[in-house]
Amino acid sequence: MQAWQGICRQGIHKPHTHADQHGKNTGSVHRRLPVHSSEPLPKGKIFEAMEHINACTAHPPVRCGQAIIRNIAETSVDICASRDMKK
Numbered sequence: 001m002q003a004w005q006g007i008c009r010q011g012i013h014k015p016h017t018h019a020d021q022h023g024k025n026t027g028s029v030h031r032r033l034p035v036h037s038s039e040p041l042p043k044g045k046i047f048e049a050m051e052h053i054n055a056c057t058a059h060p061p062v063r064c065g066q067a068i069i070r071n072i073a074e075t076s077v078d079i080c081a082s083r084d085m086k087k
Contacts, residue, residue, distance in 0.1 A: 019049050019079070023068060024057040027087055033058045034082035035068055041077055048073040060085045 019041050022032035041049055049072045058068055062085040069079040 019046060019053070021050060021053045021079075023053050023079075025062075025085060026057055026059055028060045028085050030085065033062060033068070033085055035079050036082050037072070038067070038078040038080055041073070041075055045073040045075055049075070049077075049079070053079060058085065060087045 019035075019037040021035055023035050025031060025033040035053060037049070052069060052072050056069055056079075058081070062068070062081045064081055064084050066081045067078040068081055071077070072079050
């Protein structure tokens with residue numbers, strides 16, 4: 001079986017996707033903090049995860065790769081900062 005066939009089967013039987021979003025930030029030059037998921041999220045949990053991200057506010061200092069939200073939407077996936085954020 002070729003690699004693309006496995007990817008297609010996974011997309012049909014167990015669809016997952018990475019979450020990339022901008023979260024709120026206070027106390028820094030930038031108002032939004034780019035974040036990403038540490039692992040792919042089940043597609044059925046994406047909207048719930050986005051609600052959690054939009055409700056969360058990060059406070060500097062924040063390091064790139066630091067977990068901002070742990071176990072989002074009870075999926076054992078962390079939401080991590082995509083950049084450093086200084087005061």
